[in-house]
Amino acid sequence: MKVYKNKKIFLCVTTITCIIFSATIVRAQELFFTYMGVVFQGGTNSINYESWIDTQQGKVKSKGTVYGGGIITTIFVHQFCGEFSLAYMQYSSDSTPDLSVGHPLATVKGKYFYPLSNVYQPGIGLGLYLDLPPASADYNGGAGANISFCSLVTLSSEIKTLIDIYAQYGSFGMGESSTKIEGGISVGVVYKVGRL
Numbered sequence: 001m002k003v004y005k006n007k008k009i010f011l012c013v014t015t016i017t018c019i020i021f022s023a024t025i026v027r028a029q030e031l032f033f034t035y036m037g038v039v040f041q042g043g044t045n046s047i048n049y050e051s052w053i054d055t056q057q058g059k060v061k062s063k064g065t066v067y068g069g070g071i072i073t074t075i076f077v078h079q080f081c082g083e084f085s086l087a088y089m090q091y092s093s094d095s096t097p098d099l100s101v102g103h104p105l106a107t108v109k110g111k112y113f114y115p116l117s118n119v120y121q122p123g124i125g126l127g128l129y130l131d132l133p134p135a136s137a138d139y140n141g142g143a144g145a146n147i148s149f150c151s152l153v154t155l156s157s158e159i160k161t162l163i164d165i166y167a168q169y170g171s172f173g174m175g176e177s178s179t180k181i182e183g184g185i186s187v188g189v190v191y192k193v194g195r196l
Helices: 002-029
Strands: 033-053 056-077 080-091 101-113 120-131 143-154 159-171 179-195
Touching: 033 080, 033 159, 056 101, 056 159, 056 179, 080 120, 101 143, 120 159
Parallel strands: none
Antiparallel strands: 033 056, 033 179, 056 080, 080 101, 101 120, 120 143, 143 159, 159 179
16 A cells, blocks of 8 residues: 555655746747847826926926937747837927926837737736936936737748837936826837847
8 A cells, every 4th residue: 555655645746846847948948039120219208207496396287299210129938928128218398497308218128919910919018117317308218017908910931020019107307206107109120130
């Protein structure tokens, strides 16, 4: 009876080991395709500015536009995509004090695309953004979260287009507790450069 029990345990351990080993082999054969390209984006922003205005503490609501462009790197694994972009963005302002500023922007996102067809795949993305120096005005930087409804258009086996309708919220680097809400569209074209 004891020998039978030990054989059962041995068979279970062997089976589990084989399953784990097989899964590791399958994972090792997965292809992680890397792409690089350019990205352009534009939209509108709403800034809630809090600081000293003239001689008293106050709040100002500013609206304006935002636009810019830069480089983008993506990694595709099945229906998932990891994305990093570095762009230079210009913000306009319709308020006094003038909150216009230009600065580099780094964004990282994770995306999932629904496999609708080989050419077009809708998806959703979540990520973070970080405002970087140097800035065109006195700006302390900012950071926040990003959500996007996105589309992946496969133009060929080497070229893909990424289209995001995005919204982001976070801190704004002027004043004391200023925040911004931004929304717009981002279009990136990437070319396959290899695989990991």
